[in-house]
Amino acid sequence: MTEPTGKNSPDSDSPGQLFTELTTPSRRHFLRTIGISGMAAATAPVWAQAAQLEAPVDDSEKPLAKGEQRITLTVNGQPYTLNVPGNAVLLDVVRDRLKLTGTKKGCDHGQCGACTLHINGIPVNSCLSLAAMHQGDEITTIEGLEHDGQLHPIQEAFWAHDAFQCGYCTSGQMMTAAAIIKDPNIGADDASVREAMSGNICRCGAYKNILAAVQDARSKIQGAS
Ligand code: FES
Numbered sequence: 001m002t003e004p005t006g007k008n009s010p011d012s013d014s015p016g017q018l019f020t021e022l023t024t025p026s027r028r029h030f031l032r033t034i035g036i037s038g039m040a041a042a043t044a045p046v047w048a049q050a051a052q053l054e055a056p057v058d059d060s061e062k063p064l065a066k067g068e069q070r071i072t073l074t075v076n077g078q079p080y081t082l083n084v085p086g087n088a089v090l091l092d093v094v095r096d097r098l099k100l101t102g103t104k105k106g107c108d109h110g111q112c113g114a115c116t117l118h119i120n121g122i123p124v125n126s127c128l129s130l131a132a133m134h135q136g137d138e139i140t141t142i143e144g145l146e147h148d149g150q151l152h153p154i155q156e157a158f159w160a161h162d163a164f165q166c167g168y169c170t171s172g173q174m175m176t177a178a179a180i181i182k183d184p185n186i187g188a189d190d191a192s193v194r195e196a197m198s199g200n201i202c203r204c205g206a207y208k209n210i211l212a213a214v215q216d217a218r219s220k221i222q223g224a225s
C-alpha cells in the first residue's frame, strides 16, 4: 500500500495553520451535514434519523415475481424478509431496498473496498455478492457499528485522527478495520495492518491517519478489556 501524504496530514509540508484550518469545526460540520460521506453516516444521530424514516421491509405477504427468490436476513439486528431477483447484488439490495446508504459503491468490481460490510462477522465486498446467497445471514453495515448511540472505538478514532478527506471510502475502511482488530490471525504491527487493509483504497490518500486511527482504536479496546 502506498502512503501518499494527505493534505490534512499533520506531517504536511504546509504550515500547521493549514492543518488547523482543515480540521476546524466548520469542516467537520460540513461533512456531518451533507450526509453523503461515510463519516457523515458514522454519526449516531444521523443513523437514528435515517432508520426512523424507513418502515421495515417485509415482503413476506408479497407474491414472488418471475425470477425472484425470498430471503430472510438480519441486518444490524433487524430481521428482513425480501423478494429479490436471483441476480440482485447485495450492495444494491442494502442501499436501494433497505435504504442503508452508508455502504458505498465505488468501483463495483471488488477492487476498492468502499462496499465493505460484515457478513456473519467477516468483512466482505458486497458488490461481488448476490443477495440470494445470504439466506439466514447476519449482516452488519456501517449504520450498525454503533450501539445504543455510542460510536464504535474505530469510528471515534477515525474522527479523532481526521482519518478521511472526502469520506467516500470511510465506511468501508472502518468496517474492515473493525474486523481486523478482532482477528487473532492479523498482527498488531503497522505492516500487518497495512497489508490487511490493502483492499480498501483511499483516493484521497488518508492512509497515514487511517493507520493511526486503527492502532489508536486497538489500544483503547485492549485498555478497556
Ligand atoms: S464497490 Fe465493491 S469493491 Fe469497490
Ligand code: FES
Pocket: 163, 164, 165, 166, 167, 168, 169, 170, 201, 202, 203, 204, 205, 206
Ligand atoms: S477519504 Fe476520500 S477516498 Fe478516502
